[in-house]
Amino acid sequence: MTRASMLLLMLALAGCGERPLPAGVQGNPERGRVALTQYACRACHMIPGVTGSEVYVGRPLGGLARRSFIAGSLPNTQENLVKWIRNPKAVDPMTAMPVLGVSETDARDMAAYLLTTR
Numbered sequence: 001m002t003r004a005s006m007l008l009l010m011l012a013l014a015g016c017g018e019r020p021l022p023a024g025v026q027g028n029p030e031r032g033r034v035a036l037t038q039y040a041c042r043a044c045h046m047i048p049g050v051t052g053s054e055v056y057v058g059r060p061l062g063g064l065a066r067r068s069f070i071a072g073s074l075p076n077t078q079e080n081l082v083k084w085i086r087n088p089k090a091v092d093p094m095t096a097m098p099v100l101g102v103s104e105t106d107a108r109d110m111a112a113y114l115l116t117t118r
């Protein structure tokens with residue numbers, strides 16, 4: 001390997017702070033982090049990497065990947081997360097979480113972010 005290509009490789013590695021996506025998880029976690037801010041999910045949930053005040057309306061979403069179930073009943077898969085984020089009332093009509101009009105793509109990216117944060 002030449003010096004120049006070595007340097008390029010080092011730069012590429014240094015610039016790549018992102019964790020690889022877990023198997024089966026799709027989407028763009030960095031876009032998801034931005035979307036979580038834009039849709040103001042942080043008004044009710046504490047989320048690692050998204051700043052805001054201390055709130056406990058919904059559960060903190062850190063370490064979501066380690067949970068077996070979301071919202072008490074849904075098996076924790078990316079597909080189910082997308083379903084919940086887009087229309088929580090369809091899963092549980094009594095839930096206090098509002099339907100926020102999240103697009104499919106935004107929900108997928110949010111789920112990708114939530115499934116990669118610790």
Ligand code: HEC
Nearest residue numbers: 039040041044057058059070071072085095096097098100
């Ligand atoms: C008005 C407050 C509120 C807002 C805004 C809100 N949520 Fe929630 N969320 C809740 C509540 C309350 C629950 C608990 C529902 C339950 O368990 O039935 C919940 C549950 C969840 C869960 C399941 C968590 C778990 O531990 O089981 C996820 C994931 C989630 N919300 C993601 C989001 C995302 C993403 C957004 C933004 C698009 C968002 N929420 C916006 C109140 C909110």
